[in-house]
Amino acid sequence: MSDKIEKSDAEWREHLTPEQHRVMRRHGTEPAFSGALHDHKAPGRYLCAGCGHELFGSGEKFDSGSGWPSFWQPAAPDRVGHLEDRSHGMVRTEVHCSRCGSHLGHVFPDGPRPTGLRYCINSVSLAFEPEEDRG
Numbered sequence: 001m002s003d004k005i006e007k008s009d010a011e012w013r014e015h016l017t018p019e020q021h022r023v024m025r026r027h028g029t030e031p032a033f034s035g036a037l038h039d040h041k042a043p044g045r046y047l048c049a050g051c052g053h054e055l056f057g058s059g060e061k062f063d064s065g066s067g068w069p070s071f072w073q074p075a076a077p078d079r080v081g082h083l084e085d086r087s088h089g090m091v092r093t094e095v096h097c098s099r100c101g102s103h104l105g106h107v108f109p110d111g112p113r114p115t116g117l118r119y120c121i122n123s124v125s126l127a128f129e130p131e132e133d134r135g
Ligand code: FE
Pocket: 048, 049, 050, 051, 052, 053, 097, 098, 099, 100, 101, 102
């Protein structure tokens, strides 16, 4: 799973909606409570909307009340990458897909046990795959 995916900006624009492109390739943020998945509770897997890389599972999702899908850990540690983000006058930890580099959201140290982490992820960066579709 170390096969990185690289696309030109034109290719990303073809592949993504304008809102996905703004969030995933320009480090944007969708408005809170606007996304399709913040209150989504069905069992299944959350994949990268850019490349299909498995990022999170429904078993690690929790209701943070923030208006964004929130997870206390990724499906595996190497599924996501982290970068220091000093934009907007804050020091935050940015989270991106480790395969295609698409921006997902940020991780904060105020999540539930056992990790104490809150991966705060944009809905538009995720594609949900319900459990019954697993083959
Ligand atoms: Fe990806």
